Amino acid sequence: MQTPFRQVDVFSSEPLLGNPVAVVHDADGLSDATMAAFARWTNLSETTFLLSPTHPEADYRLRIFTPGGELPFAGHPTLGSAHAWLEAGGTSRGENIVQECGVGLVSLRRDAGGSLAFAAPPLHRSGPVADPDVDRILRALRITRPDVVAAQWIDNGPGWVAVLLRDADAVLGLTPDFAAFDDLKIGVVGSYPEGGDCAVEVRGFAPDAGVPEDPVTGSLNAGLAQWLTKDGVLPPSYTSSQGTVLGRRGRVRIDTDASGQIWVGGESVTTVLGTCTVGD
Template identity: 40%
Template sequence: MSIRYKQLDVFAARHGGGNPLGVVVDAQGWSDARMQRFAHWTNLVETTFLLPPEAAGADYRARIFTPSKEIPFAGHPTIGSAHAALDAGRVRPNADGIVWQECGAGVLPIRVEGDGPDRELFVQAPKARVVRDAGCGGETLSAVLYGVHLGALPPVCVEGGRRWWVAEFADEAALRAWHPDHAAIRALALATDTLGLCVFARSPGGLAVRAFPAGVGIVEDPASGAANGLIAAYVALHDTSGTLSRGYVVSQGREVGHDARIIIRIEGTDVWVGGRTNTIVDGVVDWRDA
């Protein structure tokens, strides 16, 4: 049976600039093994599968798969799944402009602003907390950041939906020109049970960000919603009255040929991560069990 399928460009400042995502819109009846096999075949960083909700209050359910396993939460699959559900007519925003998406991290509110190609979606990021300081990274973290002129905020490990090491560079140009030791980042990720390292630097428009999720075998991620939510929570904790305290715009991915634009809004202790999604492929998938 042919089933609706979309391939999306999430958090893109221009077409092709964001993070690609595959979405199977009608996955009801698909087994876990079938979803995993399809996600392996697409070979995208993540593929999601939309299902009827199971939790009270949810409008629909999204399951998120990498090519090798299911994960509970990630930023661009969450935003992209909501975009696909809205485009397919599976959901409509409530009177407050919210749709409720169920995933492995719970039932999350997604704010819908605008319509059509100018629509922007924002997910309220899971609450984040600092779980380790730089000392816990030991010599492995020191090796990764050797020679880097760090910024005002010290490196820490932050957890909230995902777990990342984050570090601030003192200079945007140095951040963009950095050639990290990917083997050392992988060693750090495996030793500390994290995705890897996300680095950022202050820029005239907000933050420039680079993410290296070596713990899951990815060299560099072009657009990282969950990681940017963690950075925002860390920044908000320490920059309560500065230029970033109410939110900012993230530039990410230029170093790997992309151009992502991620919007951060900080409302008290709440962090919202969002941006625009483009539908690149809209069709059907004919996927049969072996």
Template identity: 35%
Template sequence: MPLAYCILDVFTERPYTGNPLAVVLDADELQTAQMQAIAREFNLSETVFLQSPRAEQALARARIFTPAKELPFAGHPTVGAACLLSLIGKAPQGEDVSFVIEQGVGPVPVRVRRAPDRAAYAELTAAQLPEFASEVPDDAVIARILGIDVANLGSNGERVRAVSCGVPFVLVPVRTPEVLAGIDLDVASWRRALAGAWAQALYVYTRGYEGELRARMFAPAMGIAEDPATGSAAAALAGALASDSPIVDGRLHWVIHQGVEMGRPSQLHISAERAGAAVTAVRVGGFAVRIAEGTLTV
């Protein structure tokens, strides 16, 4: 059975940077085990399989797999799939259009803006508002996992916490970009502290010297040693930062640079809305560019 697929670089406008994504089209006939095997074969951080929607309001259903497991939600597959559907004419056409992609976490609204060249920009609204866990490993354990001095944890008064906007992450603030660049993940320490925990993946972030956020993501349980750009983690971070904000009503926006240490620079635009001191929406956006297409033999 031949199936068409495309490769995109997501959270970038420049080919061969950002986070690579495989998108398999018209995947209705594939079984779960086949999708997992194909994701292992592509061996990218995530592969998304587009199927006919089950929800009436959705344009497509997306099933998302890392090399090791299926995810209920992920940001770079959502942004990449939305851009691709627009680029190949399988989404409403126009300079600024909105539609819904069905995922395991529920319906995920997306908004796509087309660029004049082969890139497109998509923004997702997280289906789940920020959820916080009550317990995380102590600072000494987190520092040991990351191979850094415990004194380098913390930034702007923020501490380690576990947050989810569909996929849980341990959010770890560190003091400087130099600390971020010096991380040396100890997988054995990770396994002892986080394997089987509610939040197992680590999203480590800091403030850059020009006001931007810098981040790295490590997810051994997902089969991802390090990810160049992680939309679901960025959504969790947006939710956490917005929850901290003294702003009662309004929109907050940040830019995250990720993948720099991997040679895959990526840029993620995150935002959140607050009303009456509550976080009411979390969004993640970025560009995607198509770099390859082909036929998969199943």
């Protein structure tokens, strides 16, 4: 079948400097196997499929695939797919856009200037990391225990475990051993000196999902914000940088509203527009 297709660069206002997501519109007729095969073919960190909602409160339903399989939630595909849905003429039922996906309903708001932000979903797993898992993380990142300031599980769907290093330079200097990751999906964060444009540098590694290093990661930044703002390491609102090592300039805006809800947002821009021919 032939269907509309967009490729959207997320967390950047400039094409080619964020994280691309492939978005297939009108995907109700596609099988699971075809979606998975198309995601392997695009070979992007995520490919998404827009479908009719099944929940009465949802504006659309989204399925999210990496080259290695389906995810219940991911951040940059959520923002990029909402951008594509709106650009194609989608109209939300209420003030916010409501996305139906594997973790349930995710709310998105339009920020000043037209950018989008999603409400960080609850964590499925949180809390300290057991010593055997810390040892696995150290081997994968090629670092030692004194390099780690703190570690936490921050799993909101993809399975993230997070490590806080002493500063942004330590994050940028990592040379991971991807063969040692096994099933780990590791997020790493370190602070920049105060007064700069960005509060932290972030890197996300998920080789088991076919994504050795993700350019800019919404779900990871959401989990990091839930952990580090709660613990007072970071302020309620800040901007993070991600993708520097990969030649990107991703910017993720974190904002905590009066109710305590964390919103994760950034700019998106369509870089490819057309149709695609998919099986079935």
